[in-house]
Amino acid sequence: MATAEVPPPEEPVLQEDDPKTILQQRLRTVLLGLPSFFKFSNHISGVNATDLYSLNGLLGASIEGQVVKALNQQRALWDPDDEWLGYTFERQSQAFPDVRLVRKGASTDGIEIALGIELKGWFLLSKEGEPSFRFTTTAAACADHDLLVVVPWYLDNVLSGSPVAGEPFVASAKWAAEYRNYYWQHVRRTNASTDIASPSGAKPYPAKADLIADVPAVDGGKNFGRVARAEGLMTDWIRTTNQTEVLGIRIEDWFLFLKMHSDQADPSDITLKLYEEVLRAKDGQAKRQAVKAYQSLMGLLDAYGVDG
Incomplete structure (x- = not known):
């Protein structure tokens, strides 16, 4: 049975005078202010209340695309001194990280990467009541300045309206990968093997075909990588986000109400x-x-x- 005697991992120590460190700090500030920058003109209507959870699949990619657009539009906030001219955020859904700040034609490979963001959306009325994505990337494939960002969203009239972004979860991607493994091996209660196999040769900004996923020896419930369930990683953020009020009622109350009906x-x-x-x-x-x-x-x- 696993125990919590091993201390939890800490975020990478970044050099304060490194331009990428300053860039990352500014991006964290911009990301936390995302709700005020987020623009989504589409109006959603005609969805049955008990089918709302399906919006996560239908609109998830569009929501993440809007986040990338908002980041590029707020360049003055994360690059006030024009130190990153020529760099733009681009989304590549099949790559890790799926959003990269890149400058094209800057090297022999034709592209230069400043840092990356693994971006996930979370529709607050989805069935699980928590982010359901799996993050299995090994820590060695995460650069020290890369971020894991989870953007919560909902419709402004709950059952209809335009998507509204909430304050996102923002953390070091490398730390999240290390904490996920720490939780799996040292915190959760189990009598099964807690061994994890990590791919050899993994490095930041891998090609699509590269092996970069950690694989547990035993995962009968297919829960490895469900970082929302790793106690201590984003637990407090999930709890706080579920207190968000929409039309005067907390999201967690809307969720419970709709879940009652979805259970028929x-x-x-x-x-x-x-x-x-x-x-x-x-x-x-x-x-x-x-x-x-x-x-x-x-x-x-x-x-x-x-x-x-």
């Missing part, structure tokens, strides 16, 4: 469960919040013709 429960049972949440609320503030959510969700029941 009897409408009367759903109403009873929602009312029980109100009764279970301990203090006055929690009770008022539960009542507010209950009343709003009952309005949704009426809107969708469900007899509560």
Whole structure:
């Protein structure tokens, strides 16, 4: 059985005067301010409430494309002194990292890479209630300045409207890969082998055909790489993000409401469960919040013709 006696990994120590370090720090600031830069003009409507989770697959690539566009449009913030002229962010869905800051025609290979971002989107009303992507890339394939970025998003009217970005998760990609393995080998409780095989010769900015994935000896549940489940990696961020209020109700309450219906429960049972949440609320503030959510969700029941 694995234990947590081994200390967790820490983010790479970067040289403060390295131009790439300064660039990365500025990009982190820009990424955290992404909600104010994010623009998506398409309006989504006509999707059944119980089918909303499918939007993650339908719009995921477009959302990630909009993030790349926003980064290029905010060049003045991450390159105020024009030190990276000629460099632009490009997305390559089959490569790692899938977003790279590149300058073409700058070397014998025809391209020069400043740093990379492994970019993932998370639709907040997807079935899992947490990011579901798998990140299996070995740490050796991550450059010290590369980032793992997860962008949460939702529709501004919950069931319809335009996509809105929330504050993303931003961390060193190398650290995330090392922490994933640390969790797998030293934190999770299991009696099975915790060995992980890493590919030899892995290096940053690999070609598409290169082997760069860590492979566990035993993974019966296919959970290796599900970094959202690695306690301590993005746990606090997920919890905070699920507190986001849309139309006055927390995302986690919208999620629970829609999940009840997706499970095809009897409408009367759903109403009873929602009312029980109100009764279970301990203090006055929690009770008022539960009542507010209950009343709003009952309005949704009426809107969708469900007899509560």
